[in-house]
Amino acid sequence: MRHLPRVSSTSIISASDENYKDAVAAAVDMLRAGEVVALPTETVYGLAGNVFDPAAVAKIFAVKERPSFDPLIVHVARREDLPRVAIVPEDIQPTVEKLLNAFWPGPLTLILPKHPDVPDLVTSGLDTVAVRQSASKIFRAIGKELGEPLAAPSANRFGRISPTSAYAVQQELDDRIPLIVDGGACAEGLESTIIQITAGEKRPTITILRPGPVTKEMLQNFGKVERPKRPHDGSAPSAPGMLPSHYAPRTPLLLIEDWEEFRPEPGKKYGLLSYTGEPGKGYVSRYRWSIVEALSPGNGKLPEAALRLFHLLRKLDNAGLDYIVAEPVSEVGLGVAVMDRLRRAAAVH
Numbered sequence: 001m002r003h004l005p006r007v008s009s010t011s012i013i014s015a016s017d018e019n020y021k022d023a024v025a026a027a028v029d030m031l032r033a034g035e036v037v038a039l040p041t042e043t044v045y046g047l048a049g050n051v052f053d054p055a056a057v058a059k060i061f062a063v064k065e066r067p068s069f070d071p072l073i074v075h076v077a078r079r080e081d082l083p084r085v086a087i088v089p090e091d092i093q094p095t096v097e098k099l100l101n102a103f104w105p106g107p108l109t110l111i112l113p114k115h116p117d118v119p120d121l122v123t124s125g126l127d128t129v130a131v132r133q134s135a136s137k138i139f140r141a142i143g144k145e146l147g148e149p150l151a152a153p154s155a156n157r158f159g160r161i162s163p164t165s166a167y168a169v170q171q172e173l174d175d176r177i178p179l180i181v182d183g184g185a186c187a188e189g190l191e192s193t194i195i196q197i198t199a200g201e202k203r204p205t206i207t208i209l210r211p212g213p214v215t216k217e218m219l220q221n222f223g224k225v226e227r228p229k230r231p232h233d234g235s236a237p238s239a240p241g242m243l244p245s246h247y248a249p250r251t252p253l254l255l256i257e258d259w260e261e262f263r264p265e266p267g268k269k270y271g272l273l274s275y276t277g278e279p280g281k282g283y284v285s286r287y288r289w290s291i292v293e294a295l296s297p298g299n300g301k302l303p304e305a306a307l308r309l310f311h312l313l314r315k316l317d318n319a320g321l322d323y324i325v326a327e328p329v330s331e332v333g334l335g336v337a338v339m340d341r342l343r344r345a346a347a348v349h
């Protein structure tokens with residue numbers, strides 16, 4: 001019989017090939033018992049609980065210290081499970097079908113009318129629900145074995161940096177949860193793109209509520225793509241939970257979009273989050289930084305920058321600095337999602 005250590009602190013179980021079945025079984029046992037567990041996805045690590053178990057959902061909010069007005073994303077292990085949590089309106093059905101064919105399983109979350117069985121706590125009382133199917137094999141294996149969809153927001157304390165490794169989850173939630181399934185580093189490193197679809201006379205409109213790995217450019221074949229007004233000025237969030245301050249390190253982060261804005265205080269330690277880390281490029285050679293970390297060393301590639309963003313923010317946050325300075329990246333493709341996260345991380349809290 002498998003034996004799990006007592007829940008005095010958090011256990012970490014590896015999802016390596018030899019251990020895969022044990023990892024699935026351990027997570028499913030916990031989920032069946034109404035517990036919440038941290039699981040790898042291709043975006044960031046998620047804190048998962050059975051969506052139809054209101055006590056488990058309440059635990060997700062409690063463990064994360066997440067306010068109840070910030071709704072959760074629901075993950076279906078199989079596409080056939082979508083009707084268990086959401087209702088697809090007829091007028092957008094063909095578009096939904098095309099988007100799911102193109103991007104599921106993967107980092108695209110759809111906002112759809114909610115199925116009445118989904119507890120109100122999951123959706124913060126909204127009549128819509130956010131749904132996706134993760135591309136992570138282990139995540140889906142656990143969902144399939146459990147036989148229920150999972151509510152799973154990122155496995156960090158509210159407002160903090162999203163975890164992209166089991167170690168980062170441990171830093172965030174140690175002693176608060178019984179189990180972390182270690183599936184290695186996340187492949188995307190940024191949270192899913194969240195969209196809402198509305199039918200149009202000729203083409204549907206796709207509104208990007210949160211930019212992510214599925215970019216505007218990738219969605220343009222499926223409809224007219226729009227972004228709601230950005231809430232970085234402290235005004236009301238454009239979508240519930242999309243607060244201006246989020247993903248924040250404890251060390252103040254300065255996103256310096258124009259070098260002239262940089263006014264260092266004497267005697268303070270500044271670290272640079274650079275795009276390429278190359279001397280002569282960006283801000284690398286413009287100041288005596290205590291430390292420089294490169295999002296994508298060498299030529300600079302946005303997918304690599306996205307993948308390393310949260311890892312490096314966390315690293316700089318632990319480096320004993322007074323300030324972290326971030327260079328802007330160009331806002332095309334994945335750069336839109338990277339800049340969205342940097343702006344929120346830099347927003348005054």
Ligand code: AMP
Pocket residue numbers: 070071072073111123126128129130152153154191192194209239240241242
């Ligand atoms: P995460 O923290 O990655 O689980 O993402 C959850 C985010 O999805 C929330 O903060 C909201 O911004 C968004 N979201 C979830 N449900 C809805 C919904 N019904 N309508 C609009 N946005 C939603």
Ligand code: MG
Pocket residue numbers: 153154162
């Ligand atoms: Mg989150």
